[in-house]
Amino acid sequence: MAIVNVGIDLAENVFALHGVNQSGQVDLRRPSVPRAKLHELAAALPPCTIGMQACSGAHHWARMFAQCGHTVKRMAPKFVTPYRMSCKRGKRGKRGKTDAADAAAISEAV
Numbered sequence: 001m002a003i004v005n006v007g008i009d010l011a012e013n014v015f016a017l018h019g020v021n022q023s024g025q026v027d028l029r030r031p032s033v034p035r036a037k038l039h040e041l042a043a044a045l046p047p048c049t050i051g052m053q054a055c056s057g058a059h060h061w062a063r064m065f066a067q068c069g070h071t072v073k074r075m076a077p078k079f080v081t082p083y084r085m086s087c088k089r090g091k092r093g094k095r096g097k098t099d100a101a102d103a104a105a106i107s108e109a110v
Contacts, residue, residue, distance in 0.1 A: 003027050003045060007107030008038075008052045009099045010061065016099035017041070018107045019048070031100040043068045051110030053077045053102075073110055083108045 001021035006028065009016040013035050019028030033041060038061070042050070047069040052058050054074040062072040083105035 001025075001027070003048050005107050005110045006042075006045065006048055006050045007103045007105065007110060008050060008061070009102040009106065010052055010055060010057050011099065014099075016103040018100065018103035019045070020107055029100070031103075039064055042070065045070070047071075049073060049110050051075065051106045053080055053106060075106075075109060080105050080109050 001023065003019040004022050006017060006019040015033045015035070015038050017028055017030040017033055018026065021027045028045075030041070042065050045068075049071045050065050051073045052061065052075075054076055058074050062074060065072050080102065084101055
């Protein structure tokens with residue numbers, strides 16, 4: 001099956017991607033994609049919906065992904081937070097926030 005939703009956690013140099021197919025199974029899990037390879041990887045994907053948290057860099061990436069035929073959805077971080085998977089609790093009882101968990105949450109929120 002083809003990938004239908006991809007969540008991307010944007011960062012400065014390394015990005016995390018999480019893609020699911022129509023049945024909800026994970027088909028793409030890349031916890032570490034360098035900035036130089038992100039556009040190449042997105043261009044190789046079949047047209048799908050790409051979600052990302054809205055930030056200043058999201059607009060640049062949205063234009064690049066749209067040129068590749070993808071539908072791009074940007075959302076405020078407060079709408080992604082409820083979807084974030086709970087991770088193991090650290091020493092002080094706080095949930096761990098990772099880029100891969102954010103990418104999965106964004107994919108689910110889309």
